Amino acid sequence: MSSHGQDGQRDGAPVWAVVETDIGPLMLAATGAGLVNVVFHATAAVRDRALERLTERLGAAPVEDPAAPLLAEAIRQVQAYLAGERHTFDVPLDWSLISGFNRAVLRELATGVPFGEVVGYGDLARRVGRPGGAQAVGMAMGANPLPVVVPCHRVVESDGGIGGFGGGLETKRRLLALEGVLPEPLF
Template structure:
């Protein structure tokens, strides 16, 4: 699959779903991928969060997720490599096939617009993003779309802020949002 292609529909049946937990500067991340691409990124993936997220993925995708095997390449090898490069400061644009089957309608439209038009080191307001998708009065709905993002970091919902300069909300917690924006040079690095 070309890295510019994106999976648009629901899975055609119980395909392979592979997962791994990887360390990052913002804590452990659960990554899950199907044969179509990266399908989920979950913050703070300690054991309880991981188990809950895997049960939800199984229910939504219709396939039981299995752990990635380090002895064979699979659909998570490239996402893991690129996320490590991002956190090392060596990658500014992800080039990954994404499986959008966990998002639909307005939410998917907003997330795809965000992914395509808000580059590393920049931010956009909720209202501005609503304007970009032709829904100028939908700033709150944009906020809900950010909260539903199944692919945070890769689809950079941390780059969406309030029009007055406030950080707004964030599913991974405001400290995680601050750290991601600091990594990208939008905010100063924390002193401690």
């Protein structure tokens, strides 16, 4: 990896931090190209597994550095979103952890399904030219390396069910409630 002096990352190494949020601890990681990973329920064990995977996939061990400018901005935007103060993200994204159909689906989701709206798995499959690919879209959502920022929580079942979610159904419900799609849980 080349060094990107403007992003403040040491020797171009990927950086990471864990942030406490209302939906539990989130681990965010960034490369010189952009935010590369968001991990739910980032307890020590989950974080360590995520860091091992990132080291394998990126070819460099991420360094804990919440002050790295790109990462700090991503953290600020995620916190503002979760506080209901922000509806969009404008940090650069590094798509290198996902490719092919999954990347196409996630890019369409990121640009084509705004805050407060939902899309069905089948509808999203049609949007990327694969009618009948609802199950494949579900697999793409499960493989999303950038949940929250690339809003896989906005993909729901056509019959009104909320569908699955890698961060857990309670987290999905809370994110949809935050966006006004579902009523706030009573408890």
